[in-house]
Amino acid sequence: MSAAGSGEVRVFAQYDRDFTEQADVVVVGSGPCGSVVAKELACAGRDVVLLEEGPPFTPADFVLDGATSMARTMREGGLRATRGTVMPTMQAIALGGGSLVNSAICARAPDFVLDDWCERFSLEATTRRDLDPHYDAVEKFLGIAPTPDAVQGQRNLLFRDGCDALGWSSEPIARNVRGCRGSGECFTGCRARAKQSMDVSYVPAAIRAGARVLTSLQVQRVLSDGRRVTGVEGQVVAPFRGSPSHRFRVDARCVVLAAGCMATPVILQKSDDLANGSGQVGENLQFHPGVSIMGVFPDPVSPQFGATQGYQSLQFIRDGFKLETLWAPPGVLATRLPGFGHALKHTLAEIPRAAVWDAIASTHRSLGRVRARRGSMDPALTWHLHPEDVPILRHALAVIAEIFFAAGAEKIVPGVHGLPEVMHDRDEARVLGSGSYGGKALTFASTHAFCTTRMHGDPRQGVVDELGRSHDVENLYITDTGTYPRCTSVNPMFTGMALAHRTALHLAERL
Numbered sequence: 457m458s459a460a461g462s463g464e465v466r467v468f469a470q471y472d473r474d475f476t477e478q479a480d481v482v483v484v485g486s487g488p489c490g491s492v493v494a495k496e497l498a499c500a501g502r503d504v505v506l507l508e509e510g511p512p513f514t515p516a517d518f519v520l521d522g523a524t525s526m527a528r529t530m531r532e533g534g535l536r537a538t539r540g541t542v543m544p545t546m547q548a549i550a551l552g553g554g555s556l557v558n559s560a561i562c563a564r565a566p567d568f569v570l571d572d573w574c575e576r577f578s579l580e581a582t583t584r585r586d587l588d589p590h591y592d593a594v595e596k597f598l599g600i601a602p603t604p605d606a607v608q609g610q611r612n613l614l615f616r617d618g619c620d621a622l623g624w625s626s627e628p629i630a631r632n633v634r635g636c637r638g639s640g641e642c643f644t645g646c647r648a649r650a651k652q653s654m655d656v657s658y659v660p661a662a663i664r665a666g667a668r669v670l671t672s673l674q675v676q677r678v679l680s681d682g683r684r685v686t687g688v689e690g691q692v693v694a695p696f697r698g699s700p701s702h703r704f705r706v707d708a709r710c711v712v713l714a715a716g717c718m719a720t721p722v723i724l725q726k727s728d729d730l731a732n733g734s735g736q737v738g739e740n741l742q743f744h745p746g747v748s749i750m751g752v753f754p755d756p757v758s759p760q761f762g763a764t765q766g767y768q769s770l771q772f773i774r775d776g777f778k779l780e781t782l783w784a785p786p787g788v789l790a791t792r793l794p795g796f797g798h799a800l801k802h803t804l805a806e807i808p809r810a811a812v813w814d815a816i817a818s819t820h821r822s823l824g825r826v827r828a829r830r831g832s833m834d835p836a837l838t839w840h841l842h843p844e845d846v847p848i849l850r851h852a853l854a855v856i857a858e859i860f861f862a863a864g865a866e867k868i869v870p871g872v873h874g875l876p877e878v879m880h881d882r883d884e885a886r887v888l889g890s891g892s893y894g895g896k897a898l899t900f901a902s903t904h905a906f907c908t909t910r911m912h913g914d915p916r917q918g919v920v921d922e923l924g925r926s927h928d929v930e931n932l933y934i935t936d937t938g939t940y941p942r943c944t945s946v947n948p949m950f951t952g953m954a955l956a957h958r959t960a961l962h963l964a965e966r967l
């Protein structure tokens with residue numbers, strides 16, 4: 457019994473019994489990587505089924521309150537965190553995956569990152585020259601372009617001014633948007649539908665090309681017969697509550713897992729440890745831990761206006777961090793601010809004169825793992841901030857403080873435990889770059905995660921090859937950020953889509 461025809465997105469209310477589907481390819485996960493594969497293969501004439509655990513969202517579903525929005529769009533209500541070193545991390549559960557709630561930042565991995573990947577992980581065809589055609593194709597389809605000044609807002613332009621004053625490079629961030637109004641709402645969903653998240657770009661294109669898209673379906677196992685996979689199975693789950701109902705199975709000639717860096721290893725582990733001859737499934741978990749500072753200016757900044765993240769600096773990328781402007785609902789930003797009660801209220805009252813700027817760090821020594829939990833598809837995450845990576849984060853904080861004072865901030869709120877809660881000038885802020893505090897004093901979070909099913913030229917050391925093809929199982933592919941051998945040092949989505957584009961072209965030829 458089939459539950460899906462083409463031409464529409466199937467939703468929870470439409471499943472009234474157990475069902476099976478047949479397809480050439482089943483793609484698990486509709487995030488940036490899975491959606492690219494589904495669209496490209498459907499356009500190449502292959503019969504594609506795209507499965508997504510989360511529901512679709514419309515502008516009417518988006519709420520501006522950060523906590524309410526996170527409870528609806530994020531896994532574990534947005535409260536997911538690592539153990540070991542405790543770090544909050546967010547993964548979306550929605551049609552479009554992370555692209556629904558992310559800031560639309562599109563950055564190509566720098567040359568030095570791709571060179572490093574090739575050298576360390578025995579990769580032969582993942583150079584700048586190999587990947588640029590795939591980045592180009594995605595860029596063209598999504599209309600990726602630098603953010604124009606007209607929608608930057610003060611918060612972003614002050615960052616540019618600060619970098620200019622210090623002689624440091626900065627540039628407008630390239631984003632997958634069309635007609636952005638600079639509303640700063642990317643985190644809770646773009647009500648203007650300007651952000652080209654997958655649910656308004658690649659997924660509709662996949663449907664137009666004949667793909668069947670089924671939401672509210674949680675894949676729990678990959679089915680296999682010897683060295684071949686035969687499909688996937690799982691359960692219908694209710695949006696937001698996750699309560700299970702009917703069962704489903706999709707039989708396919710090829711399975712593409714794109715459930716994200718946290719979920720793909722769990723699906724494999726729950727499938728009798730499939731594709732894990734290397735022992736690397738769920739290992740090598742890396743993040744870009746992000747640190748941020750709030751700076752307060754003498755005059756109004758009105759930080760709620762302007763592209764959510766409009767300016768960046770790659771000045772220190774070789775030192776291990778990328779600088780960006782940042783905006784999120786005040787309730788979310790408040791989690792990084794010191795104090796409570798009256799003191800916190802006082803700090804929050806200064807937000808109209810404030811900006812928040814952050815750094816994402818390449819912490820290669822800080823590793824973790826993803827493990828399946830009994831009776832749940834949510835992962836158990838452990839991760840440890842390595843002491844030798846702490847200086848990168850301290851350096852980043854010192855640099856952000858410099859930019860704030862160069863841009864004319866009257867004070868900064870660095871959010872480092874044990875240091876003054878407020879600093880008024882460069883001299884006071886110098887301590888941020890010193891060795892006087894350790895990793896435990898830092899407040900960080902990360903929405904960028906990688907490497908849990910890493911690619912490696914040597915089957916003994918990696919789960920997939922450069923095309924995302926399993927080393928162990930003939931017709932199983934993985935295309936999500938878990939396949940990165942190391943972090944990208946810049947925002948990861950665009951590289952994931954480029955790699956997924958390459959995998960799709962390869963599969964279109966093979967199938």
Ligand SMILES: Cc1cc2nc3c(=O)[nH]c(=O)nc-3n(C[C@H](O)[C@H](O)[C@H](O)COP(=O)(O)OP(=O)(O)OC[C@H]3O[C@@H](n4cnc5c(N)ncnc54)[C@H](O)[C@@H]3O)c2cc1C
Nearest residue numbers: 485487489509553554558559561675716936937947948949
């Ligand atoms: C708040 C936030 C802001 C960010 N900002 C940026 C940014 O501006 N630029 C950038 O480059 N990166 C950004 N990122 C990171 C970026 O969004 C992710 O790296 C990217 O979405 C990863 O793509 P993916 O396809 O690998 O996985 P995901 O986007 O996580 O997609 C995986 C999909 O699989 C689904 N899924 C999981 N398990 C199952 C299952 N068992 N069955 C069926 N479906 C399943 C999930 O619901 C999800 O939709 C941000 C992330 C967040 C959370």
Ligand code: SF4
Nearest residue numbers: 636637639640642646
């Ligand atoms: S800044 Fe506002 S209009 Fe622009 S993409 Fe983000 S949510 Fe949409």
